[in-house]
């Protein structure tokens with residue numbers, strides 16, 4: 001079977017010759033360089049990057065998006081950007097780039113961070129170097145390999161009768177309520193993690209845990225695995241270290257929820273569509 005659009009993004013390690021149509025995912029800090037305005041924002045092509053090429057470091061070939069080569073790089077220095085360019089916090093691009101392009105941008109951000117954080121071997125402290133045939137770095141002295149790391153986290157919509165459990169994080173500066181989430185610990189299954197997180201945060205037991213969807217969350221290297229679950233027993237007692245509040249909400253009484261594009265919002269939209 002040829003690809004013909006089946007996979008829009010195809011990862012690759014070895015870079016072919018650069019071409020003027022290549023897409024450049026360039027980061028300054030956590031912000032991605034984009035071109036255009038709010039209605040037509042997009043990733044710049046190589047031919048549009050001429051004025052910045054000398055300031056780019058840490059170039060990484062990512063693969064192809066719709067047949068166009070994709071590269072990641074960091075922009076150094078605080079020089080002003082050429083008119084037309086704008087560096088935007090990656091989170092704010094969740095609902096303005098199409099999903100595949102956003103995921104490619106997240107891949108770029110994570111691989112740049114991975115390279116920054118694995119320049120030296122964590123076991124012996126010597127320099128590492130890029131492997132030529134796979135996405136890995138290898139220690140020049142002891143041979144230990146470093147692959148890009150993901151930190152899996154579960155996120156769960158708990159439903160009781162026709163209500164959903166929503167909570168506000170203790171230190172959250174964000175104005176919205178969301179479903180519970182937490183990182184998977186070594187030695188536990190995703191289902192065990194769902195049960196533990198819900199119990200730790202609100203002292204409820206849940207049942208009928210079902211897979212819902214997943215989403216890479218490159219802030220900095222999370223991978224969200226979303227579930228739905230039904231309330232089984234208990235009364236809400238929040239963990240005061242983690243949460244400021246938690247409560248049941250019907251579709252008619254939903255508070256402010258996360259913006260579109262996040263899997264947490266998709267869970268809440270699923271609840272609203274199912275129980276509205």
Ligand SMILES: [Zn+2]
Nearest residue numbers: 121124139142
């Ligand atoms: Zn080493």
